[in-house]
Amino acid sequence: MKTLGIITEYNPFHHGHKIHLNKSLIKSNADRTICIMSGAFLQRGTPAIVNQWVRTKMALQAGVDLVIQLPIAYTTRSAQYFAHGAVKLLTATNIVDYLCFGSEIGEITPLKFIGRLLADQPKQLDQLIKQELATGVSYPLARSKALIKLLQSNFNSIDISVAKLKSILTNANNILGLEYIRALNNLNSSIIPLTIKREGSNYHSSKLEKIASASAIRQKIKENHNSQQSLLDTKLKKTMPDSTFKLLETAFKEGVGPIFYENFTLQILTLLRRTTHHHLRNYEGVTGGLENRFKDAATKATSLSELIELIKTKRFTQTRIQRILTQLLLGLNQKQLNKFELAGGPQYFRILGFNQQGRKLLKLLKERAELPIITKLSNHFRSNQQPKDIRQKMLLSDIKANNIYSLTYPKLTARQGGVDFYRQPVILT
Numbered sequence: 001m002k003t004l005g006i007i008t009e010y011n012p013f014h015h016g017h018k019i020h021l022n023k024s025l026i027k028s029n030a031d032r033t034i035c036i037m038s039g040a041f042l043q044r045g046t047p048a049i050v051n052q053w054v055r056t057k058m059a060l061q062a063g064v065d066l067v068i069q070l071p072i073a074y075t076t077r078s079a080q081y082f083a084h085g086a087v088k089l090l091t092a093t094n095i096v097d098y099l100c101f102g103s104e105i106g107e108i109t110p111l112k113f114i115g116r117l118l119a120d121q122p123k124q125l126d127q128l129i130k131q132e133l134a135t136g137v138s139y140p141l142a143r144s145k146a147l148i149k150l151l152q153s154n155f156n157s158i159d160i161s162v163a164k165l166k167s168i169l170t171n172a173n174n175i176l177g178l179e180y181i182r183a184l185n186n187l188n189s190s191i192i193p194l195t196i197k198r199e200g201s202n203y204h205s206s207k208l209e210k211i212a213s214a215s216a217i218r219q220k221i222k223e224n225h226n227s228q229q230s231l232l233d234t235k236l237k238k239t240m241p242d243s244t245f246k247l248l249e250t251a252f253k254e255g256v257g258p259i260f261y262e263n264f265t266l267q268i269l270t271l272l273r274r275t276t277h278h279h280l281r282n283y284e285g286v287t288g289g290l291e292n293r294f295k296d297a298a299t300k301a302t303s304l305s306e307l308i309e310l311i312k313t314k315r316f317t318q319t320r321i322q323r324i325l326t327q328l329l330l331g332l333n334q335k336q337l338n339k340f341e342l343a344g345g346p347q348y349f350r351i352l353g354f355n356q357q358g359r360k361l362l363k364l365l366k367e368r369a370e371l372p373i374i375t376k377l378s379n380h381f382r383s384n385q386q387p388k389d390i391r392q393k394m395l396l397s398d399i400k401a402n403n404i405y406s407l408t409y410p411k412l413t414a415r416q417g418g419v420d421f422y423r424q425p426v427i428l429t
Contacts, residue, residue, distance in 0.1 A: 003361070004030035005096040005191065006064075007086040007180065009038045011048050011218070012248060013058035014240040016102075016199060016211045021063055023196045024100035032357050034096055035064045036086040038075040039398060040405035041330070043082045045322030047264070047405060049218050050257040053426055054247055056353040060428040061243040066358035066365075067426075069350040071394050072401040073340045076326050077284070083179035084186070088345040091189040094368040095361070099191050101180055104171040106197025110160050114147065114168065115181025115193075125150050138317045144169035173198050212239040221258050231258065255411020261322070263408035265304040268325050272298035272307075275328075282333045285324050290316055294324075330401050340394055347391040348380070349373045350398070353426030377420045 004024055010017060025033065037059065039052045048055065056067045074085025090096045103111065117125070128146035133139065148165055160168075168174045181193050199211050208216050217239050224231050231252050237245050251257040272294055280291035290311075297310035304325075312318050327333070340347075348371050354362055366373060372391070374380050380395065387393040403417035 001032065002028060002030040002097045003093075003095050004028045004033045005036070005090040005093075005099045006033060007036045007070075007083075007090075007099070007101065008059070009042050009048070009214075010055045010058055011038075011042060011214050012050065012055065012240065013062055013244045014212060014214060014217060016213070018062055018241060019199055019211070020100075020102050020196055024098075024194070025063075027194050027196065028098040028100055030098060032065045032361055033063070034066045034068065034090065034093065034361060035059055036068050036070050036089050037352065039069050039072055040401050041072060041076050041326055043075060043077070043079070044319050045076055045324075045326040046261045047259045047326075047408070049221065049259055050248065050251045051402075051405065052352055053423060054251045054257070056426045057247050057428075058244045060353050060355050060358075060426060061247075062241060064355075064358075066354045066361045067352040069352050069398070071340075071346050071348075071350070072330065072398050073332060073337060073394055074346065076323055076330070076332065077337070078323070079176050079179045080182070083176060084183045085346050087180055087183035087189065087191070088187060089349065089371075090191060091184075091187050092346075092370040093349070093365055094370065095364050096191050098194055099180060099184070100194040100196060101173070101177050102198040103173045103177045103195045104198055105164075105168055105174055106195060108193060108195045110164075110168060111174065111177050111195060112181055112193065114151075115178045116185055117147070117150075118178060118182040119185035122150070136315050138315050138320070140175070140317070208235055208239060210238055218258075218260075222260055225258060225260075254414070256409050256414050259405065259408050262304050264329060265307075267404070267407075268304060268329055269298060269301065269307065271328055280328070282335065283324055283327050284334045284337055285320050288315070290324075329404060330397065332397060336393070336397075339390060343390040347371060347394050351375045351425045353428065355428040358428075375425055383418055383421055 006021065006024060008017070021033070037052060037055065038048065041047050052069060059067050068089060070086050070089065074082055087099070090099060105111065125146055128149055129142050132142035132145045147169055148162065151165060152162065177195055184191055184193060208220055217236060220236055221231055224233065232245065232249055248257070277291045277295055280286050280294055293311045293316070297307050301307035301310055308318055308321050311321050349365065349369060351362065351373060372380070377395070381387070381392050387396050399420045402419050406417060406419060407415050409415050
């Protein structure tokens, strides 16, 4: 039997995700699926619209067999670290045969070539990136320009136009795919990468159609929320499976969603106004005097959106700022992140849910996995203890993230902390 690995956020699960899942199973000829999924906070630095247990139910009801959480130390970082953490988990299972991801290009050959180049990280590429950064552009754009120059001048073994190369290096899913392949190479993983051409609207599209982006779906929910209309309407119903719609409906009725980034405005502004310039420099991505922009903006801004607008520049992108703000909110500084990296990446498999096929996968995982499997947190960490090793420190970061996330639930009684100690994996019978 073959096992498919997928890396997702499902924020929320929609028709495009279902198409990707089905086509990935066909392309890989796999019999079962393991999903690595973000927890309360996501790769772009924003919170999930509903918690990971609700999104796990979405995944299981759509056909995923086993859902494993990516630790928060990897979900709120750049594509390189996000991909490395997720691929490390898939590789450490020792039961995953394929990793299939969506991409705008839909072709694996050029992605594998460029991903291999990124893994090798030639000195010439580093030099070209530094030259581009000196012009004041963001790191993603600097790397894109540097790669184009490098491929044009030194590599003739890939038959691809400059226009196509630019398209690969400037589209979000292509970039993430490159990082998955880079991680597979760096880890010397036996997992075979595959890609499916992404259908429907692109990530940033606000167009609400049958195959809409998750961004468009969240934006519509937010608009309905702000105008005090019904959160879920007939237009939204057409963009997702009925199971997803019902799960969102239930979560919203129970007062555990929807969660928007703006819900954290007071927490983040409080932290910024009381912290020092020196303290801000301890966080990943705070370079080039960025701490000054944060402090200046924090005294003027009265909302999170206004804060970000005041800080961002051509060099310091909105996504980079969001990640820094969220890492500050969660207390994930550069020193702590470095320790996790030195320890080899994710330190455990946190099981979020499984179906009957997933139960068999879980049994196989217990036989072959390189990392400990966590189904009951209290067996690995107590709520009143200090972390004694790197694994427990990573777990504590996840616990803190959920404790902070729950403070924004619409229902007051749902805001209690410690959810990790009593939530069991979702089991689909």
